[in-house]
Amino acid sequence: MTSSFVRIEALREHVGRAASVRGWVTHLRSSGKVAFIVLRDGTGVLQSVIVKNNVAPDVWERFQQLTVETSIAVTGEVREDARSPGGVEMSATALEIIGTSPTDYPIQPKEHGVDFLLDNRHLWLRSRRQRAIARVRNEIEQAIHDFFYERGFLRVDTPILTAAIGERSGLFETEYFDEGTAFLAQTGQLYGEAAAAAFGKIYTFGPTFRAEKSKTRRHLTEFWMIEPEVAWNDSNDNMRLQEAFVSYLVERALERCAEELKELERDRSKLATVVPPFPRIAYTEAVEILHRKGSAITWGDDLGAEDEALLVEDHDRPIFIYNYPKEAKAFYMKENPEDPRTVLCDDCLAPEGYGEIIGGSQREDDYDKLVERIKTEGLPMDAYGWYLDLRKYGTFTHAGFGLGLERTVAWICGTPHIRECIAFPRLMNRLWP
RNA sequence: UCCCGGGUAGCUCAGCCGGUCAGAGCAUCUGACUGUUAAUCAGAGGGUCGUGGGUUCGAGUCCCACCCCGGGAGCCA
Numbered sequence: 044m045t046s047s048f049v050r051i052e053a054l055r056e057h058v059g060r061a062a063s064v065r066g067w068v069t070h071l072r073s074s075g076k077v078a079f080i081v082l083r084d085g086t087g088v089l090q091s092v093i094v095k096n097n098v099a100p101d102v103w104e105r106f107q108q109l110t111v112e113t114s115i116a117v118t119g120e121v122r123e124d125a126r127s128p129g130g131v132e133m134s135a136t137a138l139e140i141i142g143t144s145p146t147d148y149p150i151q152p153k154e155h156g157v158d159f160l161l162d163n164r165h166l167w168l169r170s171r172r173q174r175a176i177a178r179v180r181n182e183i184e185q186a187i188h189d190f191f192y193e194r195g196f197l198r199v200d201t202p203i204l205t206a207a208i209g210e211r212s213g214l215f216e217t218e219y220f221d222e223g224t225a226f227l228a229q230t231g232q233l234y235g236e237a238a239a240a241a242f243g244k245i246y247t248f249g250p251t252f253r254a255e256k257s258k259t260r261r262h263l264t265e266f267w268m269i270e271p272e273v274a275w276n277d278s279n280d281n282m283r284l285q286e287a288f289v290s291y292l293v294e295r296a297l298e299r300c301a302e303e304l305k306e307l308e309r310d311r312s313k314l315a316t317v318v319p320p321f322p323r324i325a326y327t328e329a330v331e332i333l334h335r336k337g338s339a340i341t342w343g344d345d346l347g348a349e350d351e352a353l354l355v356e357d358h359d360r361p362i363f364i365y366n367y368p369k370e371a372k373a374f375y376m377k378e379n380p381e382d383p384r385t386v387l388c389d390d391c392l393a394p395e396g397y398g399e400i401i402g403g404s405q406r407e408d409d410y411d412k413l414v415e416r417i418k419t420e421g422l423p424m425d426a427y428g429w430y431l432d433l434r435k436y437g438t439f440t441h442a443g444f445g446l447g448l449e450r451t452v453a454w455i456c457g458t459p460h461i462r463e464c465i466a467f468p469r470l471m472n473r474l475w476p
Numbered sequence: 477u478c479c480c481g482g483g484u485a486g487c488u489c490a491g492c493c494g495g496u497c498a499g500a501g502c503a504u505c506u507g508a509c510u511g512u513u514a515a516u517c518a519g520a521g522g523g524u525c526g527u528g529g530g531u532u533c534g535a536g537u538c539c540c541a542c543c544c545c546g547g548g549a550g551c552c553a
Contacts, residue, residue, distance in 0.1 A: 070513080070514075070515095074509055074515080075510065077511060077512075079512050079513080111503095126512080126513075127513085146503085146505085147486065147504080150487090151487060151503060152502095152514045153501090153503085153514070154487085155488070156487085156545085156546085157545080158545050213551085230553095253552070255552065256477075257549095257552075258547075260548095261553080262552075347550085348548085398552095399552075402552080402553060445553060448553085461553095472544090
């Protein structure tokens with residue numbers, strides 16, 4: 044390993060001089076006596092040119108042996124050249140083959156089926172499009188940490204192995220020594236609430252697991268979630284934090300991932316309108332709107348996917364639907380004092396059909412009401428002893444939310460399916476690679 | 477779990493009312509080409525038509541069962 048190799052992203056600094064680059068061959072073109080190698084190194088793409096009469100015979104000989112995805116090192120003079128993808132080109136004088144690649148490399152620069160691509164996910168990641176998505180995801184993750192750090196939040200890492208606690212839908216189980224069954228966490232929220240009482244403003248960021256048998260473009264069995272929890276925030280504060288947060292992420296992507304979004308052919312004008320405030324529609328009002336639009340929903344039903352689409356279609360930015368009926372929502376949400384049929388919660392729905400990216404609520408801080416909810420939901424009271432302690436020892440108004448990372452990345456990137464937005468997606472019927 | 481759609485070459489697909497229907501493009505291989513951009517041009521190889529039954533003189537094609545994949549519903553982020 045020497046330091047004399049240059050990353051493709053830094054090649055512009057070497058124009059007019061010789062440089063060496065290592066990477067993988069993505070395209071080969073040859074015109075008899077002039078040959079082109081397009082090389083990828085993860086930081087960029089470089090075209091290097093080999094002119095038969097200008098190089099030693101062994102260099103030309105080695106070019107003949109190249110196949111797509113061969114790993115190579117090339118050396119030559121770096122020139123600016125508008126004809127080259129990336130604007131910089133190399134006139135190769137030396138070529139070294141590091142690792143050969145058989146001719147059956149499965150990914151081609153053409154359309155492939157989803158099943159095939161996912162079977163080859165470990166290779167699919169090498170494509171330009173997947174790199175662009177991965178870089179947007181990376182930028183959004185960084186922006187998440189910056190947003191909360193700038194605002195004085197403490198990051199708390201919550202357990203992945205848990206006893207039965209949390210949401211209602213499918214749980215993954217595993218044996219846990221003599222303690223019986225452990226469950227993979229579906230949320231860090233309850234731990235986040237404990238941390239909020241200790242540290243004030245906190246957030247968690249980690250993988251969560253749902254054994255839901257969902258086969259849609261919006262679901263993964265393993266996905267990453269950001270869950271802030273803020274002491275003394277009420278539901279309105281909560282929504283203000285959400286719109287500030289979502290806008291921050293979108294702005295950051297527009298600012299720092301222009302090239303990636305271009306590669307993804309994302310219509311950036313549809314992201315530029317994502318600024319606070321986001322429209323807020325109370326559940327009860329939403330039902331009225333839906334009736335006008337011809338929906339058959341009755342008050343008390345949870346909103347279906349079609350209903351959500353009808354509500355989102357009139358807006359150019361995410362919207363909040365807030366204060367749902369109690370029966371449709373989780374036990375920990377605070378009863379609405381102005382309408383006890385409902386709870387103080389909100390869903391944030393992304394535009395363009397990307398659906399729910401956030402679920403949030405003010406938490407029930409009344410000990411007796413929380414006990415009552417646990418009973419009526421038929422949940423095991425003993426499992427919630429420590430959670431009830433948070434109301435027993437100095438209860439406090441608090442609120443938080445969970446933002447699904449992959450759904451957010453999918454929306455910002457404009458990808459048709461969430462599965463492209465995580466390096467190795469876990470789906471109901473897919474554990475490999 | 478339910479409702480749709482699909483499974484034909486390595487990949488993406490076409491294949492009409494059952495009868496030259498084993499096809500195309502890409503990829504691969506061979507050859508040509510001194511500026512290509514998913515290069516182009518010429519040629520070649522490549523198939524148990526998801527599996528198992530059935531109908532028929534004859535089945536990628538019609539029927540039944542099963543398997544697998546995709547999308548959606550429900551549930552959720």
